[in-house]
Amino acid sequence: MSSLLVDDIGELVTNDVGGEGGPLGIRRDAALLVEEGRVAWIGPARDAPAADRRLDAGGAAVLPGFVDSHAHLVFAGDRATEFAARMAGQPYTGGGIRTTVGATRAATDDELRATVRRLRGEAMRQGTTTMEIKSGYGLTVADEARSLAIAAEVSEETTFLGAHVVPAEYADRPDDYVGLVCGPMLAAAAPHARWIDVFCERGAFDVDHARAILACGQAVGLGVRVHANQLGPGPGVQLGVELGAASVDHCTHLTDADVDALASTRVDGGHTTVATLLPGAEFSTRSPYPDARRLLDAGVTVALATDCNPGSSYTSSMPFCVALAVREMRMTPAEAVWAATAGGARALRRDDVGVLRPGARADLMVLDAPSHLHLAYRPGVPLIRQVLRNGVPQ
Numbered sequence: 001m002s003s004l005l006v007d008d009i010g011e012l013v014t015n016d017v018g019g020e021g022g023p024l025g026i027r028r029d030a031a032l033l034v035e036e037g038r039v040a041w042i043g044p045a046r047d048a049p050a051a052d053r054r055l056d057a058g059g060a061a062v063l064p065g066f067v068d069s070h071a072h073l074v075f076a077g078d079r080a081t082e083f084a085a086r087m088a089g090q091p092y093t094g095g096g097i098r099t100t101v102g103a104t105r106a107a108t109d110d111e112l113r114a115t116v117r118r119l120r121g122e123a124m125r126q127g128t129t130t131m132e133i134k135s136g137y138g139l140t141v142a143d144e145a146r147s148l149a150i151a152a153e154v155s156e157e158t159t160f161l162g163a164h165v166v167p168a169e170y171a172d173r174p175d176d177y178v179g180l181v182c183g184p185m186l187a188a189a190a191p192h193a194r195w196i197d198v199f200c201e202r203g204a205f206d207v208d209h210a211r212a213i214l215a216c217g218q219a220v221g222l223g224v225r226v227h228a229n230q231l232g233p234g235p236g237v238q239l240g241v242e243l244g245a246a247s248v249d250h251c252t253h254l255t256d257a258d259v260d261a262l263a264s265t266r267v268d269g270g271h272t273t274v275a276t277l278l279p280g281a282e283f284s285t286r287s288p289y290p291d292a293r294r295l296l297d298a299g300v301t302v303a304l305a306t307d308c309n310p311g312s313s314y315t316s317s318m319p320f321c322v323a324l325a326v327r328e329m330r331m332t333p334a335e336a337v338w339a340a341t342a343g344g345a346r347a348l349r350r351d352d353v354g355v356l357r358p359g360a361r362a363d364l365m366v367l368d369a370p371s372h373l374h375l376a377y378r379p380g381v382p383l384i385r386q387v388l389r390n391g392v393p394q
């Protein structure tokens, strides 16, 4: 058994609130021992045990790896031209998803695999050690199944999003498409998926269709997530709460009743519905940001994720999302870092990632900076010096 000591950590963010150190569970002048891919010990550097190998953090900050709980990596082509048109004044409607569907269906497995691996690697270099990956650009039985099989090669957090948009060939008969999603498409997708998700929005799926699809997924053992309240007010958030969703994502347009519904799940021990905010989408569509303060002040658990996708948020950078959340959404740096690590883990109902304590996975990053504050303070700067996943340098 090989052990690794991460030593001379100036600031260790643990997110282990059982101890001292504020909401991030910060420890100073610390060391962390890794054995068999797990955290085996955390304590003062001066008390560090012997180990087979040593990684000198040089007084820098060490944090849990980012947990990006919302990404769409299985696609072909890009939509740079659409982005440029939007920046020149055209509104975002979600209709461009069909452009990517066409390109994805035409791509080979190896082309899709290459894109997934490129983006997963890109995210890893920016500190993301857990990354949820959705299907949703195939929208046929075979294309959704292969999208998820390819995603599952690089992540255990895979999500069936056959209900991303109604494909063009079903435009006049959405009921038939819902039947396809709940029937043969779900059957083909479920073996490769942990979650099911629906884009519940005007122009995508209404609340009755969304409820039916999510219930079918639950019936075969998939956990529920919802794309909700992104483009306008709607029923998605409350549908998610009703179904015990792990997360409702976007949450840009919320009523008081939506916020109350989310806050009420906090008292339900173990079944919290997290509000996952995706500021890359508002950035890339030049839209108003979600009101993070309102959610936090109401006691809602908030996560941050990239929504990495070729249309509305083509970034894989969690540090960028942290910086946006602090500058544009009035989250404190500590709140944003927590939301991007422990919050993401909550959104995936995981207690072994997003936290550094004995027994947790040794997923962590060493910054080129003395404090987590620098992630927001130095936006756009490559601050991630070293990433360990399962204790293995990446």
Ligand SMILES: [Zn+2]
Pocket: 070, 072, 227, 307, 309
């Ligand atoms: Zn999304």
